[in-house]
Amino acid sequence: MKVIVDFCIVPMGVGLSVSKYVAECENILKQAGLKTMLHAYGTNIEGEWDEVFAAIKKCHEHVHEMGAPRISTTLRVGTRTDREQTMDDKIKSVQIKLSKNNIV
Numbered sequence: 001m002k003v004i005v006d007f008c009i010v011p012m013g014v015g016l017s018v019s020k021y022v023a024e025c026e027n028i029l030k031q032a033g034l035k036t037m038l039h040a041y042g043t044n045i046e047g048e049w050d051e052v053f054a055a056i057k058k059c060h061e062h063v064h065e066m067g068a069p070r071i072s073t074t075l076r077v078g079t080r081t082d083r084e085q086t087m088d089d090k091i092k093s094v095q096i097k098l099s100k101n102n103i104v
Contacts, residue, residue, distance in 0.1 A: 001049045004087055005077040008042035009067035021066060025059040027066070035084055037087055042074070046087050050077075 011021045026043065029036045032055040035046040045052050054076070063071055 001079055002084060003047065003052055004085075004090075005045045005052055005056070006042055006074075007045055007056060007059075007064065008074040010072045011066075012070035012072060014066075014068050020067065021063050023068065025060055028058050028062060029055050030086050032075045036086065044087050049088075083100045 007025075009022070009025055011018050014021070022038075022043075026036065026038060029043065029045060032050060032051060033047075034055055037044040045055070058072070060071055060073070
């Protein structure tokens, strides 16, 4: 099953900056062959369910190995059965509606 996930991993007990941990997770997601879109408060991930969640597990394991004693992760998960939809499809749909209203 295809899935789109909004993934926000927050290592705790490692200081104020978490960018090095996020960068490591981005590498893990890319190595898994997943399509990703980094944003200011997380990463959108697109792929097959099992592959996406296996990569998220690897992120948790690696961030713990890097010294984070605790991790708080927020996930939003979307699936569809009526048709396939990509992250790009979802964004284009909104952009088209905005352009019709001269907002873009």
